[in-house]
Amino acid sequence: MTGPRLTVRDDLTSVEAYVSPQQPARYRMNTNESPYAPPPELVSEVAREIEDIAFNRYPDRDATDLYEAMSEHLEWPREGLWIANGSNEVFMHLFLGFGGPGRSVMLFEPTYPLHSLIPTIASTTVMGLPRAGDFTIDLDAAVDAIRRERPEIVVVCSPNNPTGGCEPLGTVRALLAEAPGLVVVDEAYIEFARPEESVRGLLDEHDNLVLVKTFSKAWRLAGVRIGYMLAHPALVSELARVRLPYHLSAPTQVVGRAALRHAARTLELVRDIAEERDRIALALQAMGILTYPSSANFVLFEVDDPPLVWRDLLERGVLVRSYPGHPRLARCLRVTAGRREESDAFLAAMREVACD
Ligand SMILES: Cc1ncc(COP(=O)(O)O)c(C=O)c1O
Incomplete structure (x- = not known):
């Protein structure tokens, strides 16, 4: 057998596949x-509903019932909501839609490795700024860098993985004021924090804020792969351009709806x-x-x-x-x-x- 006739994209040769041992x-x-x-009642409801799925048919492409239930649970309009297969896929959609060649993302290291891997896969230039000694964002350095580099996207992880701290809301406000494009805040772990540590309250005032969350941690559903984002409807509607059709499988939609019905027990x-x-x-x-x-x-x-x-x-x-x-x-x-x-x-x- 001869070798393959095509090598991988030049900008991917230095990328290592993500492995969590x-x-x-x-x-x-x-x-x-x-x-x-x-909770067992969630699992048994899912089992019953899965029996009724027409597996030979494509799922509801727009996951209408799941979006409605999520919108109601979050008290956030359906048009400003985006659901995908884990928050990693939300990030992939964001970078396919708003990153890409000639665009850049700024983030603060050390942080969740996928925040740089996903934009790299989507051909977006990654600029990692070092965090301060206590692992918070060095705001002065961040503002200087934003003014100099004009990144299209700034990613904040709060609480930050792996360091654990939440970013003060004042820092996020300052980044929102300086950023020429989007500020994406990943709150994968926010349920374990104090409610006032969430940036959720800033969404109404800032149309360049994107809030990304997941069912993988506090919701006990890492195996199902459900993540979502809340943002201005004009941003959300653009993502339909980059998602694959029927990306939320019928079982995923069933589990997501059941989790929302049993939110209190699950959390x-x-x-x-x-x-x-x-x-x-x-x-x-x-x-x-x-x-x-x-x-x-x-x-x-x-x-x-x-x-x-x-x-x-x-x-x-x-x-x-x-x-x-x-x-x-x-x-x-x-x-x-x-x-x-x-x-x-x-x-x-x-x-x-x-x-x-
Ligand atoms: C900060 C952060 N965001 C997102 C994720 C991944 O979430 P999901 O399972 O929704 O893709 C993780 C997983 O460890 C994480 O640490």
Whole structure:
């Protein structure tokens, strides 16, 4: 067999496929999922409805019922709402529609790696600005860079993954005032934060604000792939140009509607998880370990030898996230908060591996 006749696009040769290491472990505390399955009544309703799907037919292309239910739940007009297969696909649609060759995005490192990978795939120039020492956005530096570089899109992750902190609303307001184009705020973890930390209240006053959210974290539905965005209807209507037809499968629409019907039950463990997060942080601090303030469902902390601690934790059945080769996170590990017994196992293992 000869080699392929076509090589990949030049601008993709340096791109590495995204891998989030999936290792078998008793306590999987590395990907910020919920350890809790969705409520049983949601699952059984979905099972019943799935039986009635006409699988030989394409799904409702406009996911009309799902949009209506989501719009009602969010108290936000349907025309200003966009739903996709996870918030990653929302970002893909955004960059296909508003990024592209000759356009650029500014973001603040370290942050969620897909915020640079997705625009790169969509041929958008990525400008990563370093965060301040405490991992907040250095607003003066950001404003200078925006004035100099005029990026079409600025991405803010709040709470930021992997550092955990929310951006002050004053920072987001200042970015909205300076940005020549869109400011996209990824609030994948906002349910674990205090309500006043959300930028949701800014949407009415700012037609260049895009708010992206997901069902993958607090909603306990990472396996279904539902994400959504709220923005000005004029922005949302442009995205129809880049989505593929029938992109929301019939089962996805069924699960999304069921989740909205059972929203209160589905979200009822959010406060417990936030309490576990705080308990983990306090216990680590009591061991003399530096932790970064978190409004999400995880805690970033520092150890002297992360690869060794990571391996020793795994030997004790606890899988956390490490950042090999990342200059700003060289001493860091990140642990996802979930069930009480998971925190206990993690903390017991930490006492053994990091405190002797
Ligand atoms: C900040 C942030 N945004 C988005 C996502 C992905 O969300 P989804 O599963 O909706 O694609 C993640 C997943 O870890 C994340 O950390």
